[in-house]
Amino acid sequence: MRFIFLFFLLIFKSLDAFEYKNLKTNSGIEFWFVEDKSIPIVSVSFSFRGGSSIDIKDKNGISNLMTSLLDEGTRNLTSKQFKNEMKMNGMKLSFSTQKDKIDGIFQIISAQAKDGFDLFYEALNHPSFNKVDINRVKRQVISSIKIDESDLSTLASNKFNQHFFKDHVFSNNIKGSEESIKNVTRTDLVNFHKKSFVKNNLVIGVAGNINVNKIKKYIELVFGELKDNQQNYSIKQFKALSVGQKMFEMKTPQSSVLFGHPGLERNNENFFALRIANYILGGGGFQSRLYKNIREKKGLVYSIYSYLLSYENDGVIVGGFQTRNKSVFQTIENVKNEWKKLNKRGITKSELDNAKAYFNGSFTRNFTSTLSIARLLQVVQYYELGADYFIKREKIINSLNLEKVNGIISEYFSNEKLFFMIVGEPEKK
Amino acid sequence: MKIVGILFILLFCFESKSNINFNAKSTTLENGLRLIVVENPRAPVVAQMMWYNFGSNIEQRGKSGLAHFMEHLMFKGTKKFPNSYYSDYLSKIGGSENAFTSYDYTAYYQIFPSQHLEKIIELEADRMNNLTLTKKNVEIEKKVILEERFQRIESDPSAQLDESMRTVLFPNDYYGRPIIGWKHEIENLSYDDVIDFYKENYNPNNAILILSGDIKFKNAKKLVNKYYKSIKSSQKIKLNKLNNPDLKTSTNVELSNENVKQQIWKRIYRTKSYNDSMTQSIALDLGMKILAGGTSSLLYEEFVNKKKIFSMVGGFFQGLTKGNGYIYFYAIPNKKIEQSEISDLLDKFIVQAIDEGISEEKLILEKKKYYFDSIYGMDGILKPAEIIGEALTIGLSLDDIENWNDKLDKINLEMVKKELKEFSKNRNFVTGNLKN
Numbered sequence: 083m084r085f086i087f088l089f090f091l092l093i094f095k096s097l098d099a100f101e102y103k104n105l106k107t108n109s110g111i112e113f114w115f116v117e118d119k120s121i122p123i124v125s126v127s128f129s130f131r132g133g134s135s136i137d138i139k140d141k142n143g144i145s146n147l148m149t150s151l152l153d154e155g156t157r158n159l160t161s162k163q164f165k166n167e168m169k170m171n172g173m174k175l176s177f178s179t180q181k182d183k184i185d186g187i188f189q190i191i192s193a194q195a196k197d198g199f200d201l202f203y204e205a206l207n208h209p210s211f212n213k214v215d216i217n218r219v220k221r222q223v224i225s226s227i228k229i230d231e232s233d234l235s236t237l238a239s240n241k242f243n244q245h246f247f248k249d250h251v252f253s254n255n256i257k258g259s260e261e262s263i264k265n266v267t268r269t270d271l272v273n274f275h276k277k278s279f280v281k282n283n284l285v286i287g288v289a290g291n292i293n294v295n296k297i298k299k300y301i302e303l304v305f306g307e308l309k310d311n312q313q314n315y316s317i318k319q320f321k322a323l324s325v326g327q328k329m330f331e332m333k334t335p336q337s338s339v340l341f342g343h344p345g346l347e348r349n350n351e352n353f354f355a356l357r358i359a360n361y362i363l364g365g366g367g368f369q370s371r372l373y374k375n376i377r378e379k380k381g382l383v384y385s386i387y388s389y390l391l392s393y394e395n396d397g398v399i400v401g402g403f404q405t406r407n408k409s410v411f412q413t414i415e416n417v418k419n420e421w422k423k424l425n426k427r428g429i430t431k432s433e434l435d436n437a438k439a440y441f442n443g444s445f446t447r448n449f450t451s452t453l454s455i456a457r458l459l460q461v462v463q464y465y466e467l468g469a470d471y472f473i474k475r476e477k478i479i480n481s482l483n484l485e486k487v488n489g490i491i492s493e494y495f496s497n498e499k500l501f502f503m504i505v506g507e508p509e510k511k
Numbered sequence: 512m513k514i515v516g517i518l519f520i521l522l523f524c525f526e527s528k529s530n531i532n533f534n535a536k537s538t539t540l541e542n543g544l545r546l547i548v549v550e551n552p553r554a555p556v557v558a559q560m561m562w563y564n565f566g567s568n569i570e571q572r573g574k575s576g577l578a579h580f581m582e583h584l585m586f587k588g589t590k591k592f593p594n595s596y597y598s599d600y601l602s603k604i605g606g607s608e609n610a611f612t613s614y615d616y617t618a619y620y621q622i623f624p625s626q627h628l629e630k631i632i633e634l635e636a637d638r639m640n641n642l643t644l645t646k647k648n649v650e651i652e653k654k655v656i657l658e659e660r661f662q663r664i665e666s667d668p669s670a671q672l673d674e675s676m677r678t679v680l681f682p683n684d685y686y687g688r689p690i691i692g693w694k695h696e697i698e699n700l701s702y703d704d705v706i707d708f709y710k711e712n713y714n715p716n717n718a719i720l721i722l723s724g725d726i727k728f729k730n731a732k733k734l735v736n737k738y739y740k741s742i743k744s745s746q747k748i749k750l751n752k753l754n755n756p757d758l759k760t761s762t763n764v765e766l767s768n769e770n771v772k773q774q775i776w777k778r779i780y781r782t783k784s785y786n787d788s789m790t791q792s793i794a795l796d797l798g799m800k801i802l803a804g805g806t807s808s809l810l811y812e813e814f815v816n817k818k819k820i821f822s823m824v825g826g827f828f829q830g831l832t833k834g835n836g837y838i839y840f841y842a843i844p845n846k847k848i849e850q851s852e853i854s855d856l857l858d859k860f861i862v863q864a865i866d867e868g869i870s871e872e873k874l875i876l877e878k879k880k881y882y883f884d885s886i887y888g889m890d891g892i893l894k895p896a897e898i899i900g901e902a903l904t905i906g907l908s909l910d911d912i913e914n915w916n917d918k919l920d921k922i923n924l925e926m927v928k929k930e931l932k933e934f935s936k937n938r939n940f941v942t943g944n945l946k947n
Contacts, residue, residue: 118553120551120553121886121889121890122886123886123887123890125890162807162812162816165805165806165807166807166876169807169876169877169879169880170876170879171883172879172880172882172883172884172886172887174887189887191883191886218815218816218819218822221819221822221845222822222823224822225773225822225823225843225845228772228773229772229773229775229843231772231773232668232669232770232771232772232773233667234666234667234770332770333769333770334666334770335661335665335666336658336661336662336665336666338666366602367598367602367607367608368586368595368598368602368608369595369598369599369602374595377655378595378651379651380651380654381650381651381652381653381654381655381658382654382658383655383658384655384656384658384659384662385662404658404661404662404666405658406658406661436599436602436603439603439604439605440602440603440604440605441605442605443603443604443605443606443623443624444605444606444607445605446554446555446556446605446624447554447556447605447607447622449553449554449556450553450554450556450724450891450892451890451891452890453890454891
């Protein structure tokens with residue numbers, strides 16, 4: 083017995099046709115929405131500014147611990163009952179604490195929307211924070227911290243953050259430490275929950291098979307009870323990022339190296355020029371200069387990359403690789419040389435054209451699932467890229483010429499500003 | 512370019528009352544190439560996946576890592592489209608790509624705007640037959656692969672333990688050899704090995720091309736025919752299917768490393784596969800989900816919630832394999848415990864849980880989750896291609912995939928219990944312990 087249940091509708095044939103609605107609930111919560119009837123799913127992507135950057139002193143990791151407890155039961159349901167209800171309704175709910183925000187994803191099968199949004203409301207507004215659950219999740223976080231410490235690349239990443247961001251709040255580990263986790267009490271969690279989930283720090287994107295009236299009602303239900311909070315959770319600028327090199331010894335046949343360099347905030351007018359420069363340097367998969375010159379030509383590494391981390395008021399470029407202990411310093415020299423070459427000679431016309439074509443062409447991939455659409459809507463709001471971003475984006479890219487991009491490159495990129503964190507047992511040069 | 516450790520888990524079981532399927536269309540060219548199309552015009556994007564129905568399973572003894580090595584080299588260009596032409600072209604149109612090698616299959620995929628369909632089909636067809644490799648390509652890429660092995664295995668004690676456990680569990684077949692290859696054997700792979708492997712195995716007879724997204728079957732057929740029909744078919748792969756002996760001893764493998772800060776207990780069982788029996792495997796899968804899947808399983812309830820011995824415990828069944836399937840368990844203790852003590856605790860509890868804990872209610876819940884997950888599996892364009900490709904390359908049919916639901920519906924509590932009981936008597940397992 084075979085018949086077609088799903089009729090995939092053709093909804094986004096071109097960029098101009100990508101239309102979203104800017105909706106407002108009764109109490110004034112704004113969110114962006116795309117009605118997508120091609121599949122019986124509703125996806126909500128939401129984000130609260132703050133995250134681990136507002137962790138409490140001596141209680142680092144509290145944000146991550148709090149969000150890890152949100153599917154562990156509500157005022158009416160035990161942890162076990164809540165998880166069963168999620169399964170019953172085909173509901174997915176996950177939270178993840180980042181350095182500057184808490185990201186959340188909620189998905190529900192359209193036919194189960196009512197029960198699903200009710201559960202979502204309970205989880206977000208009335209988590210139980212039972213002591214038994216708190217203690218269990220604490221033990222899980224502590225195990226996971228220990229596993230991170232045993233893992234070369236995760237350890238290197240944590241050491242990198244610690245040293246690169248120095249005195250900035252971003253130097254802290256999102257998960258905290260065994261001691262700081264033990265310091266967190268139930269009262270701390272209840273207060274931190276109130277402090278984190280406030281309306282004025284919230285952005286929401288929704289896509290899926292549900293009508294406008296219903297989704298407005300459900301968004302109001304879930305987020306309507308949250309309070310406003312005048313506190314500013316904006317990230318401070320990185321006044322002093324480290325430069326040079328730092329070592330952490332670990333007995334292992336390869337070393338893991340992470341490197342960092344100043345970048346730009348997401349809504350800076352030069353952001354796209356920097357993005358293109360980074361794509362050419364280390365962002366573009368099999369295309370980048372780091373990949374071609376260090377992996378493909380020399381075979382020194384399996385993977386080498388760089389990416390932009392852009393926040394509200396500032397940003398950085400981060401990269402990394404692993405290589406055998408004997409070739410660590412040789413590879414670092416190669417990275418420095420690529421940086422120097424970029425700064426001195428800039429990029430070529432054909433590199434620029436290829437990168438522009440890539441960024442123009444790859445954008446439609448965001449429209450292939452309800453979740454990726456919802457996330458896109460959320461991110462554009464989070465970074466305040468503007469209601470007209472979907473039209474503007476292509477113009478911004480096309481307006482970049484070689485002179486402009488190379489000007490920005492020579493202004494921002496400097497191998498003197500690079501910082502390398504090495505974890506392993508590198509052989510001296 | 513990566514290695515698939517844990518395979519895609521098949522997530523598409525359906526209830527008959529709302530029969531959802533991929534509605535995949537299929538045809539086979541004269542040279543043996545199979546074409547599958549999943550039409551989904553929601554966004555102007557196509558995912559192309561080329562699946563070869565072999566992986567490390569066809570490597571001769573002494574040549575471990577050859578299939579994966581070949582996968583890396585498939586990116587090195589052809590006479591017509593030299594060097595990184597294919598990758599460069601893809602990135603210029605905003606596409607993305609990657610590839611992976613497993614025991615039973617090798618796959619290449621690209622996601623790209625649909626207006627470039629013809630060119631991408633041409634490029635994939637071209638590298639099936641016309642790869643040009645230099646000795647230098649091979650030499651440098653070998654260095655990359657050795658770095659990859661050092662990154663994935665030699666620098667990761669947990670991966671070393673897994674590798675060692677598999678050699679014990681599968682002493683006589685390819686599942687006991689690492690996909691990436693042993694270091695000493697990678698070092699000895701030669702240019703001729705690679706060329707022979709390519710010529711012998713890369714041909715339409717061993718390939719399934721899947722196109723998913725903004726594409727019509729009719730058009731796909733036309734284009735695929737245009738670019739593939741000239742490629743001559745050669746022999747189908749000959750898989751020398753080996754069986755493993757029953758294990759007569761119990762083996763505990765232990766890896767002690769000063770960098771390990773958290774003890775982890777593991778166990779792998781050799782089991783049946785979906786190729787042996789679809790129905791029994793679905794029943795076993797459902798049973799394993801009740802017993803050990805996620806944070807509402809019987810094991811989690813007993814050892815994490817009640818006894819507080821582990822911070823996490825769980826397991827799963829993977830039977831989408833040409834040969835044996837396997838069941839994997841792990842436990843993360845809160846305090847140091849002897850390996851044997853953990854084994855005893857779990858052994859005792861599993862027998863008891865199978866008798867007393869597997870309820871109708873839990874089975875209904877797991878079936879429901881299967882069904883909902885199948886809908887999520889259709890929200891996107893790559894996932895359907897992954898699910899279909901994996902199932903076909905290990906030997907299932909398109910009907911098996913599309914009618915999975917009929918089999919799921921027929922599973923009852925007795926069948927699940929029977930599978931679990933049989934499993935609890937399984938002596939073909941190896942236990943591992945990762946510690947400081």
